[in-house]
Amino acid sequence: MPSTGKHTHIFGGNTSCVYIEQKNGKSLILDSGTGIVELGKRLVVKAEPIAILLTHNHWDHIQGFPFFTPIYQSNQNITIVAGNVDDEESKDAILKQMSGSQFPVKYQELPANITLNTTLSAKKTFSLNSFSISTAPLNHPDGGTAYCVNADGKKVAYVTDNELNPPEDLRTDINEWIHFIKGADLLIHDAQFIDIDLPLKHGWGHSTINQVADLAVKANIKNIVIISHDPARSDDELLAIENSLQAKYGDKLLIECGREGRVFDF
Numbered sequence: 001m002p003s004t005g006k007h008t009h010i011f012g013g014n015t016s017c018v019y020i021e022q023k024n025g026k027s028l029i030l031d032s033g034t035g036i037v038e039l040g041k042r043l044v045v046k047a048e049p050i051a052i053l054l055t056h057n058h059w060d061h062i063q064g065f066p067f068f069t070p071i072y073q074s075n076q077n078i079t080i081v082a083g084n085v086d087d088e089e090s091k092d093a094i095l096k097q098m099s100g101s102q103f104p105v106k107y108q109e110l111p112a113n114i115t116l117n118t119t120l121s122a123k124k125t126f127s128l129n130s131f132s133i134s135t136a137p138l139n140h141p142d143g144g145t146a147y148c149v150n151a152d153g154k155k156v157a158y159v160t161d162n163e164l165n166p167p168e169d170l171r172t173d174i175n176e177w178i179h180f181i182k183g184a185d186l187l188i189h190d191a192q193f194i195d196i197d198l199p200l201k202h203g204w205g206h207s208t209i210n211q212v213a214d215l216a217v218k219a220n221i222k223n224i225v226i227i228s229h230d231p232a233r234s235d236d237e238l239l240a241i242e243n244s245l246q247a248k249y250g251d252k253l254l255i256e257c258g259r260e261g262r263v264f265d266f
Contacts, residue, residue: 002034003231010235012260015060016160022151026130030158031055032065040069049077051129055160056083056144057093065094066103074111084121086143091118121145136180137171139163140205154266157181160190160228164207178219185266187221190228213245217252227258
C-alpha cells in the first residue's frame, strides 16, 4: 500500500512506477502503482503514444491507473502489456478495477484509445515503442513478469516483486537471474525484507536486501536501486540500510534505496 506521513518524506511512499525515455522521445512505463499519478501530469502534454508494462496484478502495481490523467484524453493512444500471471481471467485487472461499484468512471467509458495485450509478456523477447524487451518469470504468488529493457545501447532490468530463494514454486533460479540481468546499466529490484524478517516471511514473494546485493555483484551490475520498501519502514531505517549497503558493497557497485523522483541519465 502507499505509505504516507512524516516518516517517508525522504524516500516517498507511492507504490511502483518507473518511467524510461529514449533519446528519440520514445518511452515506456513500468507498472502502474500510485507513482503513475504524478507522471501522468507530465505526459498529458506529450504527443508520443504511451506504453505500460505491468509486472503483475497485485493491487499496489495497478492502483494508480484510474487516476492516470492521459486515460481521460480522447486523442491519447495507450498500450498496456499485462504481466504473465497464473489466473487467465484476471489479466485485464488493470481495467476491470474500474467496473461495477468499484469506481465512478467505468473503463469502457474512458476516452483514450486503450489496447490491452495479454500475450506479449509470455514471450521471451518482443519489441514495443522502439524498445527491445526480454522477459523472465517472477518468483511471486500468482505469477508475474520481470523485464529487461534495451535501447540506445543501454540495458535496464526491472525485477519486482521477486523472491530469489523461494521455499517452493521456483520459476526462475539464481543462475537464470544472473544471465537475465547480466551487465545491466541499471538494476531495479525488489528487496522488501531484511535478514531478520525471515523465516517468518519466507515464501511471501520478496527478497532480502543482502540477497539482491549479492545477485548484483555476481551479475556485474553497475548501478542497483532497491525498491518495494516495506511500507512500515521509515526514512531513518532506509538511510541506515543504505549506508550499510554502501559500506559493504560500495567498492563493487553503486547501490541505493529507491527514492521518488530519482533520475538516471545514461
